[in-house]
Amino acid sequence: xxxxxxxxxxxxxxxxxxxxxxxxxxxxxxxxxxxxxxxxxxxxxxxxxxxxxxxxxxxxxxxxxxxxxxxxxxxxxxxxxxxxxxxxxxxxxxxxxxxxxxxxxxxxxxxxxxxxxxxxxxxxxxxxxxxxxxxxxxxxxxxxxxxxxxxxxxxxxxxxxxxxxxxxxxxxxxxxxxxxxxxxxxxxxxxxxxxxxxxxxxxxxxxxxxxxxxxxxxxxxxxxxxxxxxxxxxxxxxxx
Ligand code: MN
Numbered sequence: 683x684x685x686x687x688x689x690x691x692x693x694x695x696x697x698x699x700x701x702x703x704x705x706x707x708x709x710x711x712x713x714x715x716x717x718x719x720x721x722x723x724x725x726x727x728x729x730x731x732x733x734x735x736x737x738x739x740x741x742x743x744x745x746x747x748x749x750x751x752x753x754x755x756x757x758x759x760x761x762x763x764x765x766x767x768x769x770x771x772x773x774x775x776x777x778x779x780x781x782x783x784x785x786x787x788x789x790x791x792x793x794x795x796x797x798x799x800x801x802x803x804x805x806x807x808x809x810x811x812x813x814x815x816x817x818x819x820x821x822x823x824x825x826x827x828x829x830x831x832x833x834x835x836x837x838x839x840x841x842x843x844x845x846x847x848x849x850x851x852x853x854x855x856x857x858x859x860x861x862x863x864x865x866x867x868x869x870x871x872x873x874x875x876x877x878x879x880x881x882x883x884x885x886x887x888x889x890x891x892x893x894x895x896x897x898x899x900x901x902x903x904x905x906x907x908x909x910x911x912x913x914x915x916x917x918x919x920x921x922x
Pocket of ligand 1: 723876877
């Protein structure tokens with residue numbers, strides 16, 4: 683039995699191969715799994731739960747198959763799909779997770795984050811993040827028509843090269859002291875996150891002990907998955 687962690691699939695109509703790779707992954711990896719955690723930027727953009735785009739409906743139906751068959755699915759917001767809401771959760775059967783969340787993973791307390799909040803050196807981004815996560819901003823956005831929201835998203839993409847790009851060089855990496863503070867604040871020694879598109883396992887010096895930061899990869903030429911069981915953490919990649 684194992685628990686699976688993925689993030690940063692950036693599912694979009696423009697990259698159907700990624701959606702296919704996700705569905706193949708589910709068929710291959712999910713049987714026998716205890717749970718699936720999706721740690722943000724599952725969708726490249728989410729304009730609201732009322733979005734009737736075929737991709738959104740297709741993915742929701744797939745998640746509903748999994749959850750109704752008894753495997754729990756947990757979804758955390760990323761910086762691109764922060765508008766995933768209660769209707770998405772109800773329709774898919776997935777549980778939305780706050781960022782950060784501490785879970786009990788086979789007896790160990792582990793911290794889960796999307797990862798963007800750790801990139802504190804990127805001041806412009808942190809300001810945008812604060813705005814995007816505010817209930818007022820989200821309510822205002824969701825009060826607009828779907829057509830208008832599509833225009834706003836397209837405009838944002840044109841404005842910002844960084845928003846438009848999936849390259850790691852354009853996303854600042856995490857601030858190391860912010861990582862240590864987070865681990866200490868939550869009283870844990872292990873953190874799993876995505877966002878930076880720099881998949882790796884990093885030891886983190888915590889004074890008395892050495893902790894670990896595991897970074898999930900974005901799905902592009904390869905897909906990434908962290909498989910955890912009682913004994914091991916296995917960060918795995920496969921060709922798409
Ligand atoms: Mn992200």
